[in-house]
Amino acid sequence: MASITLKNVSMAYPLLGSGVRRKVTRGQLESAGALIKDAESRSRSVQALRNITLTLKDGDRLGLVGRNGSGKSTLLRVMAGIYEPSDGVVDVQGNIASLFQVGLGINMESTGYRNIELLGLVAGYSLEEIEALKPEIAEFSGLGDYLNLPLRTYSNGMAMRLKFACGTAFSPEILLLDEWLAAGDPEFKKKARARMRSIVDKAGILVVASHGKRLIR
Structure with missing residues (x-):
C-alpha cells in the first residue's frame, strides 16, 4: 500500500554568500516566502514550506496550485526525497516516479541507454x-x-522525451509531476497524454503541480 505522510514539515533555503550587512527591504520576498533569521541575525533563509502536515493513501490525487514561488515544486521534491526538510518528518511508502525539470536525475555525460539504466536503478529496479x-x-x-x-548532445525536448519515457515505463506506485511536461512537440505530446492517462489510472498516489486549471481537473 502506497502512502505519503508529512508531519510539521518545513523547508528553508539559506541565502549563501549574501552577508548580514546587506539590507533586504520589507516585502521584497513576499512572493517567494518569508525571510527568516537566526537569533543573532548571522544567517538568513527564505522559508519555502512551513509546518505542512498531510497524509495521502492509495487512490488519492492531489493538485498543487499557487503562484510562482509559493512552494509547489519544493513540496514535490521533499516528497520525492530529493530535499531533506529543515524540520519535521517525511514517511513515504512505495516506489516513486518523479517527473520534474529535465536536468534533474540524469547524467549529461552518459549515453541515453546508460541514463535509462541509471533512472531505472534509482526507481528500485534490477x-x-x-x-x-x-x-x-x-x-x-x-x-x-x-x-x-x-x-549533452540532446536538445531540451529530446532529453524530456527520454526522461518521460523512463519515468512512465516503470509502473510507479507514487507519481509526482511538475508542469514542465507541457514541453515537447505536438506528436510527442499526443503520445504523452495517452501514456499519462494510463499511468495515472494505475498509480496508487498522484501529486501534480500546475498553473493549468484544466490539467488539475
Whole structure:
C-alpha cells in the first residue's frame, strides 16, 4: 500500500554568500516566502514550506496550485526525497516516479541507454528488469540512434522525451509531476497524454503541480 505522510514539515533555503550587512527591504520576498533569521541575525533563509502536515493513501490525487514561488515544486521534491526538510518528518511508502525539470536525475555525460539504466536503478529496479524494458522505452522516446550519444548532445525536448519515457515505463506506485511536461512537440505530446492517462489510472498516489486549471481537473 502506497502512502505519503508529512508531519510539521518545513523547508528553508539559506541565502549563501549574501552577508548580514546587506539590507533586504520589507516585502521584497513576499512572493517567494518569508525571510527568516537566526537569533543573532548571522544567517538568513527564505522559508519555502512551513509546518505542512498531510497524509495521502492509495487512490488519492492531489493538485498543487499557487503562484510562482509559493512552494509547489519544493513540496514535490521533499516528497520525492530529493530535499531533506529543515524540520519535521517525511514517511513515504512505495516506489516513486518523479517527473520534474529535465536536468534533474540524469547524467549529461552518459549515453541515453546508460541514463535509462541509471533512472531505472534509482526507481528500485534490477538491471535485468531494466534490460527487459529498454526496447519499450527506446521505442516510445523515438530517439533512435541518439540513444547511443551522451545527453549533452540532446536538445531540451529530446532529453524530456527520454526522461518521460523512463519515468512512465516503470509502473510507479507514487507519481509526482511538475508542469514542465507541457514541453515537447505536438506528436510527442499526443503520445504523452495517452501514456499519462494510463499511468495515472494505475498509480496508487498522484501529486501534480500546475498553473493549468484544466490539467488539475
